Amino acid sequence: MSEHDQDQPATEEPDAASGDAASGEDCLFCRIVSGELSADLVHQDDDVVAFRDIQPKAPTHVLVVPRRHVRDWSDTARHAPELGPALLRGVADVADALGLEHYRVVANTGEKAGQSVFHLHLHVLGGRPMLWPPG
């Protein structure tokens, strides 16, 4: 597996993780948000959807994604900073729902950081001690 594929999509969808997907039908996570693709949902509200990663790296490994399509952390900061509170709460709601007191949040921006789906997603990992360095 190349470094570009470290951060696996949540469902098997070879074409959707090919890089610079726009919103809508070309974006894997937009299709999960819309319900077109199924996923193992653990939480949703007006702003975010959370579902289990299909290649979990911890006993609990969930992705929290905004319903609105934003590419990555910097894109969100520049064009949709108002999503910040909902992202904070979405992760905390997942932790509460799954009984996680100790958890790591990871967000990859760019291929060299491990991003493969270009719709912002926050990894929430827990259920085991997390190691350092973080990848």
Place this chain on the structure above:
Amino acid sequence: MSEHDQDQPATEEPDAASGDAASGEDCLFCRIVSGELSADLVHQDDDVVAFRDIQPKAPTHVLVVPRRHVRDWSDTARHAPELGPALLRGVADVADALGLEHYRVVANTGEKAGQSVFHLHLHVLGGRPMLWPPG
């Protein structure tokens, strides 16, 4: 190094990383925010301060902390969600200032996740390919 010490404080301050520090003089990062302790600052604005980790795990390894004392991700989500936009922007500003196009953001909640300073801080790592799993 025990798992509790994975996430090192930004300066040598043995008493400040002992767990459940409140805000103010007992909190290492509050003391950096106030200027009482020095750090290698790379960015600051009205809401956040960013400085280099003293035990970097990548060529670039910066901590972004809110000036306001909040314990961790869940505490922020519950009691200060309005910090969300500033945290998004603070990280993006650091990435811009340091020329990082590819970077990983990591936030540890709780000792078993690697948190050792109980003032929310977002690790920003870049300058090398990041591996998977993230710790």
